[in-house]
Amino acid sequence: MVDASRLRVVIVGAGPRGTSVLERLLARCALSPGGQPGLDIDLIDPYPAGPGHVWRTDQSPLYLMNTPSFFPTLIPDQAMSAVPLTGGSFDDWRRQQRSLPDSDLTAAETAELAALEADGFPSRALYGRYLRRTFAALLEHAPSGTTIRVHATSATRVRAAVRPVVSAGALPGAPEQTAAGQFVVELADGGALAADHVVLALGHLPARLNPHQQQLAASARKLGLRYWPPAVPNDVDWDEVPGGEPVLVRGMGLNFFDVVGQLTQGRGGRFEATGEQPGEVLNYLPSGREPLILAASRRGAPYRAKAALTTYYPQGVGLRFFTxxxxxxxxxxxxxxxxxxxxxxxxxxxxxxxxxxxxxxxxxxxxxxxxxxxxxxxxxxxxxxxxxxxxxxxxxxxxxxxxxxxxxxxxxxxxxxxxxxxxxxxxxxxxxxxxxxxxxxxxxxxxxxxxxxxxxxxxxxxxxxxxxxxxxxxxxxxxxxxxxxxxxxxxxxxxSGPPALRMEQLAALARAGVVRFVGPDPVFGVDPEDGTFTAISPWVKAEPLRARSLVEALAPANLVLMNRSPLLEGLLADGLVRPRIMIAADGEPVVTSGLEVTAPPYRPIGASGGRTEGLYVLGLQLSSVQWGTAIAAESRGKYRSGYRTLQDADLIAADILAS
Structure with missing residues (x-):
């Protein structure tokens, strides 16, 4: 039986952002342990709590972070009224592990930590280990009177549990909205949770293909070709990409280097140092199991690599005018x-x-x-x-x-x-x-x-x-x-480019003939007579390049109306949330990528125009009111935006506990 005297909070998504909300709730509860009601927190995620989907500890060590060790943190280190109960930045954890490692670290993780410096780029799996350990420490330091439960399943629906009432801020004549304390969260395993408040920290969601991608996928099915749609790289079985033949790879952003790594080093190829000048410091020794990678992007080349710096922003130059x-x-x-x-x-x-x-x-x-x-x-x-x-x-x-x-x-x-x-x-x-x-x-x-x-x-x-x-x-x-x-x-x-090591590796792969490049502004198609995918650049005067395999080196689209999440689709259908619409310069309305929300603490606006009380949004689905929502919080951030996601989590926690 539910104890109505206790505050019930459900956090959907137990990755870094969901964990940040947990951390802020616990820190704020500890400020006044005698004055807070009992607090029950349920976290829902089919992936391990802490790492979540993207930072799982069982993924290939070839997947690297895009920020150096000194950058990311889950635990706030400034601008918070409630002091953290435990933990520190990733770099704090890295230094601690080098002197006093956790007993459950693997030999590979210990070796990586031994070689990793503050300005080095850790594997995502190692960062996931930090997130997992930090989550565990939060459970160990939870204030008395607080219960925390983790549900290793998916949330399939968030629905109103009782009769709706009018919310503050509803437009005149608008239908009634949901009052706080009246949600039921339905789970994929058949369970259900009652909640006074629900936090949506959903992270990356599966998405529908755009029309051109749908055409390529349909052609692949018809002609017996192989097509890999946009995906989180660790979700793909790269062994299914055939070796010894061409494969077209579309997109040369960050996912591109993940794909290339799995199709080269991941198949037994090796890089060896040559001791030459930057740009030519590596040679690649193929295993013979690689495909011929035909790389294509609008620019014709990958993102530029990050500079070798000891700080995230240069120290010798800075902002003089745009301050x-x-x-x-x-x-x-x-x-x-x-x-x-x-x-x-x-x-x-x-x-x-x-x-x-x-x-x-x-x-x-x-x-x-x-x-x-x-x-x-x-x-x-x-x-x-x-x-x-x-x-x-x-x-x-x-x-x-x-x-x-x-x-x-x-x-x-x-x-x-x-x-x-x-x-x-x-x-x-x-x-x-x-x-x-x-x-x-x-x-x-x-x-x-x-x-x-x-x-x-x-x-x-x-x-x-x-x-x-x-x-x-x-x-x-x-x-x-x-x-x-x-x-x-x-x-x-x-x-937003990769570590410089990736540029060195790609240059070595090009010299070895393992990677070739299509050209700028490529056009992709299908030749039904030849039974191949084709790619051609208007700037390269040559025949199209052909392959029977095509990989989209892209993450799933972060567009709320393109999502394939039963949870988000249900929230949209039930009118508890809606996408944000902006007016372009020509006066035309444009449906944007994210949800429409209030000012922080980011309660969603429902279909009627009133805010949905008791429901909060954090992370990627805020992409219509925030810019650059995917990057981690910055340890000792120089600019306010560096720790914005932690502040957002703190405001959500404050609003929940104030109720």
């Missing part, structure tokens, strides 16, 4: 800034200054004429108003001062082969290998490389933008047309 103070001044003046006209001009200045300052300190910058930096500083600082003509003045200064080979071309960084044609696939392969080698050299140079420092400043600017977006400080037209319209893909290709 949090400058953005606050805009909002204080009553301006809801637009991205293209108000924000990008400031960040563009910072990228230029970081690049040319770094160039001037290098050997390549020795030819800069005297006074160049002073003139550049004057032009950049003269006016921050839109339309001031500063860009033309800077271009003129650069044209007369900087040799053409050393001028910054930001669009060219993101599209390195734009406007170039290639006479053959071999010619394009050579061009990509040259690009990979140059990018690896730039990463190795770290703070002395002008390109990497310009990218580092763009990455810092991205952190400021994330905070601005989460605070509701950007127009809908600007979100759709500028931020999501062009800047997101631009900056991700520059600043």
């Amino acid at each position: 949090e103070e400058a953005v606050s001044a805009l909002t204080a003046a009553g301006i809801q800034p637009g991205f293209d006209q108000d924000l990008w001009p400031l960040l563009h200045r910072d990228a230029l200054w970081a690049y040319y300052c770094t160039l001037a300190r290098s050997d390549d910058g020795a030819a800069l004429r005297s006074g160049f930096l002073a003139e550049l500083d004057t032009l950049l600082s003269h006016s921050t108003a839109a339309g001031s003509g500063w860009e033309g003045d800077v271009d003129a200064l650069v044209a007369r001062s900087v040799p053409a080979a050393f001028r910054l071309d930001l669009p060219g960084l993101a599209r390195p082969f734009a406007g170039r044609s290639f006479a053959s696939h071999a010619e394009f392969d050579d061009a990509v290998e040259t690009y990979l080698q140059a990018d690896a050299r730039g990463s190795a140079a770290g703070e002395t490389d002008p390109v990497k420092m310009a990218i580092g400043v763009l990455n810092a600017g991205r952190a400021v933008i994330k905070a601005l977006v989460a605070d509701g400080g950007i127009t809908g037209e600007s979100w759709l047309g500028g931020l999501r319209g062009w800047f997101e893909a631009f900056v991700e290709g520059l600043a």
Whole structure:
């Protein structure tokens, strides 16, 4: 029988975000143990609590994190009123394990920890070990009067348990909404849980294919071809990809390197050090079981690799113009800034200054004429108003001062082969290998490389933008047309890339003939007569490349209306949640990727327009009100956005306990 005197909270999803809500609930309960009611917390996840789906400890060690050891944390280390009960950052845990390892660490994990430094990139499995241990420590330190239960199953439905009542904030004439304390969470194993509050920390969800992907999948079934749709890499059995024949791989972002790793090292191939210059430090020794990987993406090349830095943002250069103070001044003046006209001009200045300052300190910058930096500083600082003509003045200064080979071309960084044609696939392969080698050299140079420092400043600017977006400080037209319209893909290709090791490995695979490249702007199709998938680039003057296998090196689409989750589909059908709609610059409504929610603590807006009390959203389904929702919380974050997800969890916990 349910004890009505106890507060019942169900957290759907026990990965990092669900665990963050648990941690905040426990920390806040401990502040006033005598004044809090009994608290029952149920966490629901078919995957292990702590690691969740993505960070499972049983996955291949070839899957690496995209951030170095010093970056991620599950436990807040600033800006919280309730002190954590236990635990620390991943790097804290890494150091502890090197001196006093847990008894259940495997030999492989112990070896990885022995070699892993603060600026190294851990395997996802090792990060999952940290998450699992932190979750266990939270259970050990739970305040008295608190019960925590983990259900290793899926939630299939969240429904109202009693008669609805009108919620605060409902629109006039709107139907009634659900009151707090009146949910039933149905489970895949047949059970059901009563809840006063439900937190949706759903993470990555399965998604339906887009029309083109559906056509490829249907053609594959008809012609007996092999098609792998977008997926979390560890969910795929890569042994099913046949060796010794071509396989088309579409997408060269982060999932691409996971796919390539499983089809090469995962099949017994080895990299050996050669001791040569960056970009050529590895040779690849094939096992003979690899396929011929035909790699394709819109850019024609992978994301640029991260620079070798001891901090997440460069120390030698930083934001001068696009600062949090400058953005606050805009909002204080009553301006809801637009991205293209108000924000990008400031960040563009910072990228230029970081690049040319770094160039001037290098050997390549020795030819800069005297006074160049002073003139550049004057032009950049003269006016921050839109339309001031500063860009033309800077271009003129650069044209007369900087040799053409050393001028910054930001669009060219993101599209390195734009406007170039290639006479053959071999010619394009050579061009990509040259690009990979140059990018690896730039990463190795770290703070002395002008390109990497310009990218580092763009990455810092991205952190400021994330905070601005989460605070509701950007127009809908600007979100759709500028931020999501062009800047997101631009900056991700520059600043969200893999560890530099991946660039070295890909260059070695290209030299070994294991990986070839299709070309920019590829067009995919099916040749029913030949019985193959085809891919051709308009910039490579050659016949289409063909394969009987095609892998989508992409994660499932994070679009709430494309999801295949019975839970989320049920919430939408029942009217407890709805997608967010924005109005584009042409006045047309656009259904966005995430849910419509209130201001923090992010209660969803239901179909009627009123908020659904007692229900909270955290994580990827906030992608219509937050930008960059997938990245982990940053330990000792420099910018507010670095620990935003922990603050969001804290606000949810506070709201739950206040009830």
